[in-house]
Amino acid sequence: MTRITRLLVTFILASFSIANAQASDKPVLTIYTYDAFAAEWGPAPKLKEAFEKTCACTVDFITADSSIGALRKVQLEGASTKADIVLGLDTNIAEAARATGLFIPHGADQAKLDVPMSWNDDTFLPFDYSYFAFVYNSEKLKTPPTSFAELANLPKDFKIVVQDPRSSTPGLGLVLWVRDAYGDKAADMWKKIAPKILTVTKGWSDAYGLFLKGEADMVLSYTTSPAYHLIAENDNKYKAAPFSEGHYLQVEVAGIVKSTKQPALAKKFMQFMLSDEFQDIIPTTNWTYPATKTATGLPDGFKGLHVPAKTLLIDGKTVEENRKGWIDEWLMAIGR
């Protein structure tokens, strides 16, 4: 019996490795990221092309359902993970990622960084930033709410789509946003917002897809998301709703996985992340602000976007100390 099992398993695994065998002997740099980043219309295809010209290697973007999902994937796979780099975490989950001990220093020069916070981190390197905001269709919704307080008081059939704070950095960002704005009264605010939540999705792209299909009135996204509709679709009906409580900042980062067999290549990619070539691709593919000032600068569509007068941010260590408690509080408030 056991022999048959072993034979069978060996057979199945062997067939996988045959199917997986790659023809070229070039080194492969494997990057785990979230699905929207690696999509056909996302940054990954262009970044892959640009980096492969310089590195004599193959870049392989592998998607997880969500940003935090990419980190969990590495944890799940443990020492046998294929990931060399995890890309798409943010300052809020970076401390949790650091605590896993799965990441090593990136070795890149951070002097060029231009993000709205002081940055000095050996392990995680920013590649873009933006502010969380609710996006709405201005043709359907004439008077969007201007604060969480207003959102809370809207009628029950007003529906928003949000992301799960356990799997998605925007979802976590929203919990922290409300927390930073309302402090200990955050749970009360969530209880009032809860009836307006149509559904909680795993990742950003599920939520945005639902919103574009007309399933909800607003979706949690970024102040920079309207730039996509403006530039790529020449459509100005999608707008980000300015909230008087301020907007929470998200700085997205990448880190090198300890078990990488290509440390030199991974470090080269991290340095490439801050190049003008990489940073100029970001605004019109990931629809966020670049993490450095490039020679070309921002495309026109970005100039008319709402820039929050007040920026909210809870420092990473405080987030990590309270993340579980705050998420549990959120779960309870929305009915769990």
Place this chain on the structure above:
Amino acid sequence: MSSFSPLRRFGISFWPGLAVGAALLCLAGTIFAQIVILPQTTTVSAALDAQIWSILRFTLFQAALSTLLSIGLGTALAWSLFHQRRFPGRGALISLLSSTLVLPTLVAVLGLVTVFGRNGWLNDLAEALSGHSFGAFLYGLTGILVAHVYFNASFAVRGLLHRLEAIPAEKFKLARSLGLTPWQRFKLVEWPALKGTLPSMASTIFLLCFTSFAIVLTLGGSPKYNTLEVAIYEAVKFDFDLLRALKLALAQLAVCAFLVVVASGLRASSSAIAQARTPSIWGEPFGARCAQLGITGFCAIAFLAPLAAVLIDGLQADFTKLFAEATFRRALFTSLVLASASSVFTIAIALALGFARRNFSVPGRIPASWWTPVVSRVLAFSGTLYLAIPSLVLGLGFFLIARQFAGPLNFWAVIALLCANVLMALPFSLAILVPAMEKTALRFDKLCFSMGIRGIARWRLAEWPFLRADLGYVAALAFCFSLGDLGVIALFGNQDFATLPWLLYQKMGSYRTHDAAGIALILLALTITVFALVPRVFAGGRDAET
């Protein structure tokens, strides 16, 4: 030593079964140990416990409601089908209804979304007719209930219909001559016949809904509507919080064990034998007739529309593009290999357990003694482990084992998937095979013993010809169960190790609807083909003798 001589005589049929039974129990023990003994840090947070309670309450609540609705609708449909015996497609409808047992969950979910979703057929129709839409009711609790009733009401119909058909025709004649109304007739004649089977049927459906995973994962829509199974999945995949997953698994194990014990006390009363029945010469009263045709029509449309939706959407998929995708080809291959393997293992294990078990149940074999009840209990229990250890808990157990031993995760993923699929198919397989095997033993034991026919010869002459039809059915059942399963793979699936249902789930999540529809159609076609073909191949062209 004399009491052990029968053991020597039946050893060849006894020891393999006992070994398999013991191995299964060891497996369960290992999984259990992983979950119960391993965690040394038991920091009890009040918030977590409150959450587990709240999840448990919802899981029980939705399972109870699903069971009630499924049994209610199932009874109404069985009653309608019983009294309306002459409409075109009746036979086909009944066989389709009983095939939901092997219908891949996600395929049905996809069909349900196409029909009942916010932008689905029903809302389009309602909007065209009245300008009103039912909106997005398929999210949350309603969605879970709709899908559970879809599967379990159709599962209930066949059993209930059998019960009704076993009622002696004389009773109906009497009811007729007494001038009973359809309601009185239901209360006095039909209900007493149905009543006996309801507790065991309800407990089965309750267990299935309690451990429901794929439906809740896809239609639940928010953490508010989590079952324990989905909460375990999220604890591992979202939080990577193994301690939380363990606590949830413990709660799940405890409740399941309790339910299984309760359910095992609810035996169906004496098995019903359907009678050949000539169509009633009396028509039903007009009102009852309308109700029966109405119920049948409604159920047929509600049941068939999602399958039709899968077919229509699926045919629009770009299959050349799909087959060009390496991930898809690998998933197809993996699914087929796993399903075949779990089919083979299920048959081997079911036969071993069946051979061993009949030594105790058939008179003239091993005489009762102090150890026989224990052994036969072990044998019986080992076949129903799946009910006590749901697949996500099993998956979690294997996941923890995989973390302690070096070696690729995918190796353990294959083992975990095989185990889960075989365990899932075993209770159904044993329910079919064991009675058939006891029958052959009763029929041929004396002849075989007196003529010294044993081993392969006995199998060839006295077992295989009589079991082949049932074996074919079991093989098809195990294959289809494995092919459509989205349970353990949700924990283990990745780019390199995917099955078709897992890929379908991924495609659904990222709104690649055309690809999803294509995969769903392939799954549906494979399931129907295997279920129609394999039993026939086994039966060797002859009609199944059951």
